Amino acid sequence: MKRIAFSLAAVVSVACIFAFTPRASGHPNEEASPNAAPIYGVTIPPGYRDWKLIAVKQLHFAGKGEQLRAQVGNDIAIQAFKDGTLPFPDGAIIAAIHWTQIPSEDNDKVLDVPFPGTHSFVIGSRVNVQFMVKDSKKYASTGGWGFADFKDGKPGDKALHETCFPCHMPAKDRDYVFTRYAP
Amino acid sequence: MKRIAFSLAAVVSVACIFAFTPRASGHPNEEASPNAAPIYGVTIPPGYRDWKLIAVKQLHFAGKGEQLRAQVGNDIAIQAFKDGTLPFPDGAIIAAIHWTQIPSEDNDKVLDVPFPGTHSFVIGSRVNVQFMVKDSKKYASTGGWGFADFKDGKPGDKALHETCFPCHMPAKDRDYVFTRYAP
Numbered sequence: 001m002k003r004i005a006f007s008l009a010a011v012v013s014v015a016c017i018f019a020f021t022p023r024a025s026g027h028p029n030e031e032a033s034p035n036a037a038p039i040y041g042v043t044i045p046p047g048y049r050d051w052k053l054i055a056v057k058q059l060h061f062a063g064k065g066e067q068l069r070a071q072v073g074n075d076i077a078i079q080a081f082k083d084g085t086l087p088f089p090d091g092a093i094i095a096a097i098h099w100t101q102i103p104s105e106d107n108d109k110v111l112d113v114p115f116p117g118t119h120s121f122v123i124g125s126r127v128n129v130q131f132m133v134k135d136s137k138k139y140a141s142t143g144g145w146g147f148a149d150f151k152d153g154k155p156g157d158k159a160l161h162e163t164c165f166p167c168h169m170p171a172k173d174r175d176y177v178f179t180r181y182a183p
Numbered sequence: 184m185k186r187i188a189f190s191l192a193a194v195v196s197v198a199c200i201f202a203f204t205p206r207a208s209g210h211p212n213e214e215a216s217p218n219a220a221p222i223y224g225v226t227i228p229p230g231y232r233d234w235k236l237i238a239v240k241q242l243h244f245a246g247k248g249e250q251l252r253a254q255v256g257n258d259i260a261i262q263a264f265k266d267g268t269l270p271f272p273d274g275a276i277i278a279a280i281h282w283t284q285i286p287s288e289d290n291d292k293v294l295d296v297p298f299p300g301t302h303s304f305v306i307g308s309r310v311n312v313q314f315m316v317k318d319s320k321k322y323a324s325t326g327g328w329g330f331a332d333f334k335d336g337k338p339g340d341k342a343l344h345e346t347c348f349p350c351h352m353p354a355k356d357r358d359y360v361f362t363r364y365a366p
Binding site for chain 2: 049050051052053055056057058059060061062063066068069070072078097099101104106107109110115116117118119120121122123125126167170171178180182183
C-alpha cells in the first residue's frame with residue numbers, strides 16, 4: 001500500500017518522467033545500472049534541478065501531512081508546454097520534485113500582526129523526485145512515456161513502477177500528463 | 184490595507200526583487216517608464232519566467248483563500264543561493280510568482296479511491312509577480328535591494344512599494360531574503 005501510495009502521489013503530481021541517459025554504446029539501458037529505475041531503465045538526468053519551471057502543486061495527503069511540489073522540464077518539454085504541442089515530442093523529460101511542507105515561523109511572525117490567522121508554509125525536506133521521459137518507440141506500450149521514481153538518489157522497486165502508467169491513464173487526452181503550464 | 188496586505192504577502196514570500204533593465208544611455212531608470220515600479224524604477228526583467236527554481240511556498244491568507252508561490256532567480260542569484268553567499272552579489276535578481284490555488288478535480292479523481300480524504304491543489308491564475316534586485320550602491324538605503332510588484336504587467340503604486348523594505352527587515356541576517364534554497 002505504501003508503494004502504491006507513493007506511486008499515486010507521483011502520478012497525481014504529473015511527476016512520473018524518465019531519467020534516460022544514453023550510453024556510449026548507443027544502446028541505452030542495455031546494461032542494468034544500479035541506479036536505473038526498474039522496468040524503464042531510467043537514471044537521474046544530470047542538472048534537472050536547474051530545469052525551467054512548469055508549475056507548482058500542493059498535496060494534502062490524508063493522514064500523512066502536506067507536500068509542496070514543483071514540476072520542471074527540459075527544454076524540449078518546456079517548449080512543448082508553451083506551444084501546446086501534443087503529444088509531447090521524443091526527448092521531452094518532465095521532473096516532479098516533492099518536498100514536505102512545514103509552517104514558517106519566520107514568515108508568520110511578519111504576517112501575524114497585520115493579518116491574524118494568516119499562515120505561510122515552506123519546504124521542509126526532499127521526499128522524492130519522479131521523471132517522465134518521452135520515447136514513443138522505446139516506451140510504446142506505456143503511452144510513449146517511461147517513468148521513474150527516486151528517493152535519496154535510489155530508484156523505487158518494480159512494484160512501485162508498475163503503478164505509474166495506470167495512474168496516468170486518466171490523462172490520456174493530454175498525452176498522460178496531468179500538469180498544466182503555469183501562467 | 185489592501186495595499187499593505189499585498190506588499191506583506193510579497194515580503195513573506197521573499198519575492199520583492201527589482202526588475203532592473205539597463206537603458207542604452209547607460210543611465211538606467213534616468214527616464215521614468217510607465218512600466219517601472221515607483222521609488223526603485225524597476226521594470227520587469229525579460230525572461231524571468233524561465234529562470235531557475237529557488238523554492239516553493241504556500242500561503243493561507245486569512246479570509247482570502249490560498250496561494251501557491253514559486254521563487255526563481257537569475258544566474259547570479261541562483262549561484263549565491265547554492266554557495267550560501269551573503270550578502271547577495273550585485274546583479275542578483277529574485278522573482279516571486281504568486282498564483283491562486285484551486286482544487287484539482289482531475290487529480291482528486293485518481294486519488295479518491297485508494298486514499299479517501301486526500302486532495303490535490305493546483306494553480307488557478309496569476310495573482311502578481313514581485314522582484315528584488317541587488318545593487319548595493321543604488322539601493323544602499325534599503326539594504327542594497329530594490330523592490331517591485333507587478334500585477335498584469337503593471338507596477339503597484341508608491342504606497343505599496345513603501346512597505347516592501349520594512350517587511351523584509353526581520354530577515355536582515357539573511358540579507359533581507361526570507362526564501363531558502365530548496366534541496
